[in-house]
Amino acid sequence: MNKQGKLFGKVHILDVLVIIIAIVVVIIAFGRLSGNDIVSFNSGEDVRIRYTVLTYDYEAEYFKSLRVGDVLAEDKKYLDGEIVNIEIEDKIVSLVDNNGDVVTKAHPVMKRAFITMEATVEYKNPIYKLGKQELREGLPAFVVTEINNLSGIVSDLQVIE
């Protein structure tokens, strides 16, 4: 490279860099748009999982719009997943009454639900991801469908395929 920044006295080093960037961008764009992994970014593999979210406490009305078969969604797109089971149970609370006794009973209003879903997620070692949402037992998660957006904790996660 000479003092003007030219390689072999002919090609400028910045031109070379620009050409390299252009080639990389074109290859990446072609690869992503055609679905071929010309350039791999360790995009992970698709795996089918079954996972359950134990919702936080909600009044019973909140669960009326949930249906088995509801397709999972995120923002303005549907995801490859659906609700396969819903179990609603009472929230159990313990309070001390006016006599000093501990009362452990079902809350008169609040419920919680175990919502089980099956979905195809991306497994990029060591993370399972559904859309933008990372899934791991114990992690907070949203159950989002066309008309639901309930939150809870992942209580179970199994790879089924």
Next chain:
Amino acid sequence: MAKRKFNYIDGIVILIVIAIMVGAYWFFIKDGGEVKIASNKVDITFIAEADLISNEALQQLKIGDPLVSSGVFQDATITDIVIQPSSTVEAVNGELILLESPTTSRILVTISGEANKYGPYIDLGGQELKVGSKYYIKTDIFEAFGQIIEVVNIKN
């Protein structure tokens, strides 16, 4: 006229433009092979709740009131209002009971209107309509912050 040379700055600008176009196409159109932006209007009926509303403020809320958002009336109206006392749970003589507040209320407001639907995303006046989502119940003289508790009906 002097011949204008193509320099690397031009190249970088062209690359940025191409990258933005590819990114926009990828974001809006190509995502798992699905076209995800396709808006249409839907008729929707849903119930929103708000708690701890002072009893005086409730006088301002009426069936038939049109909703307001972004400074304009929306194509949606209040079709039903259920008022319940705000409550807390207490243990009394071995039982759990609801203690009702004499001064504040929980309101369940049924709203019917026309919303925009983009795939699974339903929007009314800039507010997403999903059970569990935060929601402002807002008319020209009343506003309460709550949540959507039920989507009763959607019709395309």
